[in-house]
Amino acid sequence: MNLNALPIASGVMPLHELHLGSLGGDGQTMEPAMRLALEANFGGFERWREDLVALAAAPGGGARWVLLVYLPREGRLKNLGAADDAAVPEGGVPLLALDRHAPAGAGLDRIDWAGVYARYQAAVHAASEPFGCGHADVSGALVLDVRRAGVFAQATQMMAGARWHDPAAVGQWAADLPRDQPVVVYCVYGHEVGRATALRLRAAGVDARYLHGGLDGWQVAGQALVTKGDAA
Known part of the structure; x- marks a missing residue:
């Protein structure tokens, strides 16, 4: 695993601009x-x-600001205090900035989560791009289905040999994965759920990659799926 190979965010929005862009929602x-x-x-x-x-x-x-920051090298989100733009950790991508001197709840109740999500999505996609894999790379890998719990519960099919792991609990099961075998994770479309999970696993020492196109791309390409109970 080479964490230094992760792209470093550039052109990060100044915190005062991010603060204004963080508000306007419910x-x-x-x-x-x-x-x-x-x-x-x-x-x-x-x-x-x-x-x-x-x-x-x-x-x-x-510190003037309280921030929600995405840290690609750790594959995680973290709340941080910052006095100015220089206080953001190297490579970190601020997603949300609130004035810590504002009345309690004044900013929290006005967060525009659509904007926060767009910044999170862009940060995860940029950081994970080197770690995607194609269908041919699945052979020999431990394949994990990391679709959200609600999505998986409603689904009837999955990839043969795959095991479902709850992406919301990745911090709990990452340590149980092998370090001597490639791991491929897939979500529905190969967007931020699978990508973020792969980055979190890589930060934990797992040779993890996400499947380009997710399960949908796998199916569109004519690859076989099995009924959930028959996956093992």
Whole structure:
């Protein structure tokens, strides 16, 4: 695993501009994949919110902003305090910036999660691009179905030999995966669910890649699927 091979974000939006772009929503409505990301990294939306509020209330040491940042090298989201743009960790991509001196809840209740999700999606796609794989690369790999729990529950088919692992709990099962075998993860379309899971696994020392096109691309290409109960 070469974490230094991960692309470093460039042209990151200045924090004061990001702050303005973070507002304008209802603070609640978000894409399922964004809610999944908060669950995988913080244990859920409410826990993320509690963590951010606690960070804003803590002695700031000059920090003006509280941020939600995506850290590609760690494959995770993290809440951070920052005094200025230079305080963002190298390679980190700020997704959300709130003024820590604003009245409690004033910014949280106005977050535009559509904008946050768009920035998260772009950051994950940029960081994961070197780690995609094609259909021919599946042979010999441990194949993991990482579709969201609700999506998997409604599905009837999956790839032969695949095992379902809840992407929201990746921090719990990553340590159980082999380090001497390639791992291929797939979601529905090969977008940020599979990509983010692969990056999180790579940061944990797993030789993980995501499947280009996901399960949908696999099926469109005429590759075989099996009934869920017959996957093993």
